[in-house]
Amino acid sequence: MNTQEYITSGILEDYALGLLGPQETKEVECLSSIYPEIQEHLRQLEGALDRYAQAKAVQPKPELRGNILAAIDQLPPKRQQNETPIVPLVTQEAKIRSIRPYQWAAAASVVLALACLALYFSTRQTQQETLAQLEQIKSENEQLADNYQAIRSATRVELKGLETKDPEALVTLFWNKQSQEVRIEVNQLPATAADKQYQLWALVDGNPVDLGVFDLVNGLQVMKNIPKAQAFAITLEKKGGSPAPTLSEMYVLGNV
Amino acid sequence: MMMEPAQSEQSLVQALKAGNKAAIARLYDSYSAALYGIISRIVVSENLAEEALQDTFVKIWNNIESYDAGKGTLFTWMRRIAHNTSIDMLRQKDRQPSGMTLDGNEGHIDAQFQNSIAVDTIGVRHLLERLRPEYQQVIDMLYFQGYTQQEVSDELSIPLGTVKTRTRAALNDLRKLFATIIVLLLILSWLS
Known part of the structure; x- marks a missing residue:
């Protein structure tokens, strides 16, 4: 030392x-x-x-x-020590x-x-x-503070489950129009197979724009930024995501 | 009072360890004022302070076998017993550290204090004036008044980190001041 x-x-x-x-x-x-x-x-x-x-x-x-x-x-009185010294035999x-x-x-x-x-x-x-x-x-703590700052002034969008898949499914999305940041919190989505992943889409003037794939974890997840959107949707795609959404695999949808 | 020369301290310890009751009287005459200085600053009530002084000497007498000269001077060992006995007494009686109730007692202590200055401590007292007042204050609160560093921080409204820095700096200054006076005394003794 x-x-x-x-x-x-x-x-x-x-x-x-x-x-x-x-x-x-x-x-x-x-x-x-x-x-x-x-x-x-x-x-x-x-x-x-x-x-x-x-x-x-x-x-x-x-x-x-x-x-x-x-x-x-x-x-x-204290006990006296060595009162009789013992002489050792050498x-x-x-x-x-x-x-x-x-x-x-x-x-x-x-x-x-x-x-x-x-x-x-x-x-x-x-x-x-x-x-x-x-x-x-x-x-x-910093992460929490960051999240709090980001969603404090964000628009909150509830993406609700479609009848065809899981009507109980629910994802809450926070979109900060100024910073363009998008965060989601998965409240309820069915578990996926190992080769599949959920993908978030923004609907901008009728066209889907990819906002990234995500896994089912607790807490807020940061997705890609978007400056403009009328609605958000989530589809189940192959692992890593697809260039265009598979509409038959849409799980939740919400309008801004 | 300056430190006992090493030789006589050694024979005093030997006599105490042998259970020689005359030795405790010598010990009392040499050290009671220094120990009472510590005790009476921690335990302000005079009755309790006197009780603590008696407890201290009884503990010294009973535990002298455990004193190990290899670990420090006899006085260091004794003042630690006096310090712990005083702190224990405060806690037992559920009293606050003396500093919190010092108002009105300060004059009393200082009067006692002034009376007790022996001629050979005057040099040391002058030397202490060279220690920065805020350093003296921290040492006195921590050592003589039984405060914890956190309590000093609260009482003086200064951050805990500053209390720690000051404590270290104060003790190191004190160490250097005393090292200086020892060198000066040596030079003086050579010259004379």
């Missing part, structure tokens, strides 16, 4: 002020134990804050001293074994370093995932 970047990220300042959550606190303590340059910077920050706190000292009331020392005096076997603690220490420090880095990267990953989600939400 790039320790310089970590130092300048500001996380050490947050740590020194006690502003981090438990995971990041652990991360800082872990990383500073394996990277001397991180530890050095952290010590300088803490030293600065130490002196700042000392410069802002406030003398407590003198009588408090006796009370606090008395309270500590009443605490049960034998040949012990000498051989005495190498082992170093090996353990070396292995333990490798494990610690790996654990620190794992912690660091998992925190970063969570942050990056959150950022990626945020980006996705942003772009969806």
